[in-house]
Amino acid sequence: MISQKAKYALRALVSLAKAGQGKTMVIGEISQQQAIPKKFLEQILLELKRAGFVTSLRGRSGGYCLLRAPEDIRFGEVLRLIDGPVAPLPCLSLIAYRKCDDCSNETNCEVRHVFMRVAMATRQVLDSTSVADALAGTGAEL
């Protein structure tokens, strides 16, 4: 299960992409449109900003807008930012590899072999599907 926060982040990006590139939305709009608690969304958008997905304008007629093109924002990137590794086991993570304490010889760990295939399958989807694909309902269709 992905976290609620990651889901909110993706929805927020979808909202911004729908608005059109360069168009800004205020937090309140996104929050209402997507039924996301406003103060929580604030934090999420800040994280997305720090990571370079969106940018913001402060003050009276401020708001958020996409910084990167919707075609260039992959679901996998957002998930890794918000939830951390996508991998089902620490010993299979690209961004945060960690040896399993209870695994002596990793190369012939049966469990790892199976989840390696799970990891590849999910990455295949998450790292090839962009926000633009999601809007179009397409993207690396099987």
Add this chain to the structure above:
Amino acid sequence: MISQKAKYALRALVSLAKAGQGKTMVIGEISQQQAIPKKFLEQILLELKRAGFVTSLRGRSGGYCLLRAPEDIRFGEVLRLIDGPVAPLPCLSLIAYRKCDDCSNETNCEVRHVFMRVAMATRQVLDSTSVADALAGTGAEL
């Protein structure tokens, strides 16, 4: 990420399958072989027993052994038993569907569409790979 407990459960089943069908192992053996805390493993084996994956003999020369054939124990089944739904979103779970609070029209939820594909990809692996496959290093190979 799958839980440590689920990983232990799978490893325990792999150990029992390696021992051979009908062969019993005591908790201590499995615990040592797989570096699983013994008391924790007790609980896990008990759950696996209640779910019908293994059976046990009590008393002096007791132990656990597989009840179902290794070919018939899919990774997905074990994961669902120990960790709950395999799906990345509650609204995509087969065993515990729940509508997302923040989702008005599920059928055109962009996020859901993408994760539907993730769900199908992971199920494809988890529900087609058995403990026997894991031991053989094969099983629904791509």
Add this chain to the structure above:
DNA sequence: GCTATACCCTAGCGTATTAGTAGAGATTAA
């Protein structure tokens, strides 16, 4: 029978994570 060795069962516990809330501050347009 007795006892040692297994499995069976329930409860609890420390830590971390999740899903937010709260509230003050900084910036800018009108």
Add this chain to the structure above:
DNA sequence: TTAATCTCTACTAATACGCTAGGGTATAGC
């Protein structure tokens, strides 16, 4: 000046995770 906006830090209640503790119950072998 002020009202609307983003920025930042801190806190919190609830839950889950990864165990540990300590009994209880059955059975084989002496």
